[in-house]
Amino acid sequence: MQFDFETGEILLLDKPLTWTSFDLVKKVRNSLRIKKIGHAGTLDPLASGLLIMCTGKFTKKIEEIQAQEKEYTGTITIGATTPSFDLETEVDTTCDIAHITDADLEAARQKFVGVIAQTPPIYSAVKVNGERAYNLARRGEEAEIKSKNIEIKSFEITRVALPEIDFKVVCTKGTYIRSLARDFGKELGCGAHLTKLVRTRIGEYKLEDALSVEDIMLIRDERIASFQKDQETKDQETPDQA
Structure with a gap:
């Protein structure tokens, strides 16, 4: 999966039971190193299901999403x-x-x-x-x-x-x-x-399309692996200095 968190993404998450909404935001922010992120509608710790997060410039969409049924x-x-x-x-x-x-x-x-x-x-x-x-x-x-x-x-x-x-x-x-x-x-x-x-x-956003915490961890691992691969490629392209 390719994401541009700085420009803006709308992320659909499946909040686990007993987690606070902030717990999940913190997990996503820290795991994917997102600078700007917020959620569109709190869920109680004893509720689970769809929690929508907006990143980057898309945080401006939070109020619009919160207002939906x-x-x-x-x-x-x-x-x-x-x-x-x-x-x-x-x-x-x-x-x-x-x-x-x-x-x-x-x-x-x-x-x-x-x-x-x-x-x-x-x-x-x-x-x-x-x-x-x-x-x-x-x-x-x-x-x-x-x-x-x-x-x-x-x-x-x-x-x-x-x-x-x-x-x-x-x-x-x-x-x-x-x-x-x-x-x-x-x-x-x-x-x-x-x-x-x-x-x-x-609104139009459904739980069946949401990412789990495990999915977030896989995305994190893919991003780390991609970064390491890009770094290795750069190292190989850089000539040794005599």
Whole structure:
């Protein structure tokens, strides 16, 4: 593969589970010795999937890419809640779900399609009085986070194996799937939290076209080998000095 990172590249990466978005940016930057690089849309450590990076002059495209619609797949577990709305924190409440039917799930799903008001999780990067909300949450402090309007363009239930519900969501920028899981559980009256999340698409960019960390290492090795070969060629072309 040939890349011109200085002029600009749009790199599609598959972020591994538990890595922060910055972890992956750092790995790519250091491995490929890229001077200027940034990512277009954070993924939580407990989410995996498509993370887009822009290099060189293409960093100007970051806002444009961030503004595009997102597609996610994942799993919501009903009947239990956590303070973070996902697996970052321990379950704090549980509820019987024996009465939940497919009709209940469908009725709840329909409530979350279209433009809705959504409150971001306290365990998020939203700023409250100049400080990240997750810092306040981890110190056990209360914080009031304002709701905002987002759009869920589609919300499909793809598998039901209670307490697990698999889903596919297409949404606008700024949507928190953890909050969707929390609100879905509230609508069912039994609570819920997000137990798996994969970002599969941003605009026209798809996860299936993304590079893995292993691919990045192969590109690094190819670049090193190419540099060494070019250096050997130059050495051979340079005459010995008497």
